[in-house]
Amino acid sequence: MKRKVSVYDSSKDKTLRKLVKGESPIWIRIVMAILRVWFFIYDCLNYLPYQLFNSPTEKIRKSERVKAKWVDERDGPIRNIHGHASETFPGKDTIDKVWRQCVELYDESPCLGTRQLIEVFQDEQPGGRIFEKWHLGEYVWQSYREVENQVARIAAGIKDLASEEKNPKVVIFAETRADWLITAFACFRANVTIVTVYATLGEDAIAHAIGETEATLLVTSSELLPKIMTLGKKCPTLKTLIYFSPVNPKEKPVDLAPFRSQFKHVLSMSGLLTRNSELVKESTAVKTDIALIMYTSGTTGLPKGVILLHENVVAALLGHGDGVAIICNTDTYIGYLPLAHILELDAEMTVMTKGAKVGYSSPLTLHDRASKIQKGTHGDCHALRPTLMAAVPAIMDRIFKAVSEEVAASPRFMQELFKLNYERKRSRYLEGYCSPFLDRIVFKKIRRLLGGKLRGVLSGGAPLNAETQRFMNICMCCPVVQGYGLTETCGAATVADINDLSTGTVGPPVRCSDIALREWSEGGYSPFNDPPQGEILISGENISPGYWKQPEKTAEDFIMYKGKRYFATGDIGQKRDDGSLLIIDRKKDLVKLQHGEYVSLAKVECALLNCPIIDNICIYGTGLEENVIALVVPNQKHLEKIAEAEGVPNTELKAMCENPKVVAAFKKQLDEHSKKNKLSRTETPAAIHLCPEIWTPDTGLLTEALKLKRKPIQNAYQKTIDELYRKLKD
Structure with a gap:
């Protein structure tokens, strides 16, 4: 059977039209024509090696293969073709068991890395405002075994402090850093529920989460202490304050006297480490215990506390690990998104189940042009050279615009050269070919923005524009795939296949999830349409039991459908022939x-x-x-x-x-x-x-x-x- 080859039409490419407008001088057109002839000869010479050693036909086959199917009828569930599963390590059904298995497997391998702060500069702006600029050094790594030793000691301290409480809960209010994740693992070990709140929230929003959950311990960083000066008075359930040491050791210490008058215990993390000498080596948690109460980002109203059980998180780790199949123990993941967001927490724990290492960063220090990086020094991507990263669409849109503007501002010849190379790589990519020459010569500089070693980028949190996805895919020289999920589904319920050459899809259901498309007649969506469409309903072990102290909202969003419990997302999906989903609408965003x-x-x-x-x-x-x-x-x-x-x-x-x-x-x-x-x-x-x-x-x-x-x-x-x-x- 003759395979249909996708033909790329540069006249339809909006990206190229934006970068290069109008007609070029004759000499530029002659040079471009010569280059096109050279590319044609190059393709002829390399045709056989490609077919033998890097078959484009095989790549297209992998891209178009069926990834998920209906289990029964069209209005029933869609399931991953590899079947249903819920545990990365069979029998390890709590987060602590999964973590301890990782320690046994990867032992002295590097696990968590933090970059050294060498010097802080004060940059005064014309208006008189002063901004800090950092000169950062190399990453310092802790092995899996070293992290485990800290987890066991911190768990002992937390267990001791929480021993007087019936159902203790720990609020973690801190920026993304190694201490955050280590503290979380310690809480899972001590079987103490974590309440997550974002580090940018004000005191009133934090007080709402604490008051609703009746949390007794608050973990924060030295930098955030000024934001919670009166929190102890507002939240009578709080008994203990624990704070991480400052990132800048030369920073003036915060006066702790006001906090000591509000809290029964005020401890630094180093003080907590030495509070109890008896290490906690195993958790008493069972899979149905509450691991997290994770507050949503509040896009449609007040943040809701989503209850996540140990079995929810364990199932999600299996789903994500199988969904992003390229992760291995030689990978380096860069962590810079908020750990209070399910996307980042899942991503970090997932790569650790594969033995990869996590290097910490922040949006303010991510790359050389980041706002906190001292001019002439390098951002975290340059120092870490990550191979994997997660991103939200807003960040990728910014990168896309920055590169587009830089190209558009360059001389006409360079614009045309970029257009020719981008056009060629895109057309070759869609036909299953790679472009190693262009990657090394043309796109190397752009790729260096994020370290130059990326093997994969996962986008989540919101829909990614297809044009941005393809642009990032071409310029960063690696797969850029989307995932789809919510806090209520413990992260991604679908992840696009790494071999998929198309854009726009969020992929098939992960192995721990089944997805149904429910008819929404008002919008004209039905699973019996061609193609099948409908409201996305998600079931599986990764689905939350509901919202904290909100039974009515829980009953509204978590429903019984066809005899099975589902979470009703409110998003409208469309099933492709290969089983992958497209997000085409949202009920709450649809205005009549x-x-x-x-x-x-x-x-x-x-x-x-x-x-x-x-x-x-x-x-x-x-x-x-x-x-x-x-x-x-x-x-x-x-x-x-x-x-x-x-x-x-x-x-x-x-x-x-x-x-x-x-x-x-x-x-x-x-x-x-x-x-x-x-x-x-x-x-x-x-x-x-x-x-x-x-x-x-x-x-x-x-x-x-x-x-x-x-x-x-x-x-x-x-x-x-x-x-x-x-x-x-x-």
């Missing part, structure tokens, strides 16, 4: 406008976020209006260019955002981008507002995973929204 047409807010945002003039965007619509509108955080550099082109003096950001001529020109470019991305008239924002304020988790408008908090954004800009609609009617 006044004239009866539906608009998917998330779909429009995903399409527009790639526009270089945008840093962030929130689409708003209501059934009382005929159109959607947009609240936009503009890219300042592009906004200044627009203002200059319109003859508007380059003033402060707020003034540019309010200038009618600038707003009109900005909207014109946004409309052009909407048209290129094939958004309909209904989906294209009829009016926009440029927001001079940057949206961050600290402002309460974004989650820790950098997703929009729609209700807080609506509340913050309600007057603006009303005014935009009023002007549309005038």
Whole structure:
């Protein structure tokens, strides 16, 4: 049978159109034509070696193979073709048992790494503000056995402090670092439930989690102590405060006197390590004990405390480990996302089940251009050279925009050269070929942004734009795959196959999960459509028993369907022939406008976020209006260019955002981008507002995973929204 070869059409590539506009001079076109001839000769010479040693036909076969099937009927579950499973190590059914098995297997191999801080510089800005700039050294590693020794000692200290409590709980309020994970393993060993809260939250939000769970111990870092000065008074259940040592040893110590008046025990981590000499070598936990109460990011309202049992986490580790099949004991994973987020916690524990090592970083020190890296020194990716990383789409969109802008600002010849090489590699990639020459010569510099050694990138937390995914895949020279899941499913319930050459898919169900597509007639989605569509329902051992002290919400989201317990996600999925899923809509993001047409807010945002003039965007619509509108955080550099082109003096950001001529020109470019991305008239924002304020988790408008908090954004800009609609009617 003749295999259909995918043909790449560069005229349809939006990325290339954005980078290179207009017609090039004749001499550039001649040089490009010569290079194309050279590439043709190169392909002819290498045809047989490719077929014999790196078969493109085999790669396409792996990409298109069936990965999941219906178990019975179309409205029943879809299951991974490798069958159902729930334990990485058979018989190891709690997190502590899994961890101790890792220690036995990998013993003196490096496990957790922390980079040394050499010097801190004070960088004074023109406005008088002072920012810290760090000069960092090499990574210092602890082996699996060394980490286990700490876990056993800390578990003894926690068990001693919690001995007076009936159902003790530990709140971990700290940045991502080795101490966080070691403390978590110690709590699992001591069979003490962990309550996770994000390090960017304010005192009131932390008090809410503590009050709801009646936690008795609080673990934090020295750097965060000033944020919780009166927390002990607000939370009477708290008895103990434990703090990690400061990252900068020269930093002025925080006065502990106010805390000693609020807490029965105030201990440093080193003090906890020496509190009890009796090591705890085994846990008394069983698989149905609560391991974590993990507070969600609160995209649709107040954060909910998701209950995760030991068996939920153990099943998730099996699912993720099998889903990302390339992980091995020589890998290095870079940990920089919040450990209070299920994506990061799962990722770190999953790579450890394979014997890989985890090196810690932060978004402020991740790469050479990161805001806390001293000029002339290197970021963490350069020092660590990670082979694996997880990322949220917002971070990948930023990398995509940064590289795109750098190429667009280069001389015309370099733009055309990049276009030719990108076009070639993409077309060859889709046909199953690799491009080692281009990887080493052309894309090496871009790849170095993240260390130059990446073998795989997993994106999760929100939908990833297909254009961004392909761009990262080509430029970073490694597979970039999506996973899909929620805190309620203990992380990813699907992971795209590492051999899949397509974009947009979130992959088949992981082995611990079954997925059903439930009909949603209002939106026109049904598993009996062609292709099958419907609301994604997820079942399996990784599914949470529910929300902490919220029985009504638990009953609403965790349902019985076809005689089986499922979590109803609210997301709309579409099944491909190979069993992989596409996320095509979300019930809560679907707005029915006044004239009866539906608009998917998330779909429009995903399409527009790639526009270089945008840093962030929130689409708003209501059934009382005929159109959607947009609240936009503009890219300042592009906004200044627009203002200059319109003859508007380059003033402060707020003034540019309010200038009618600038707003009109900005909207014109946004409309052009909407048209290129094939958004309909209904989906294209009829009016926009440029927001001079940057949206961050600290402002309460974004989650820790950098997703929009729609209700807080609506509340913050309600007057603006009303005014935009009023002007549309005038």
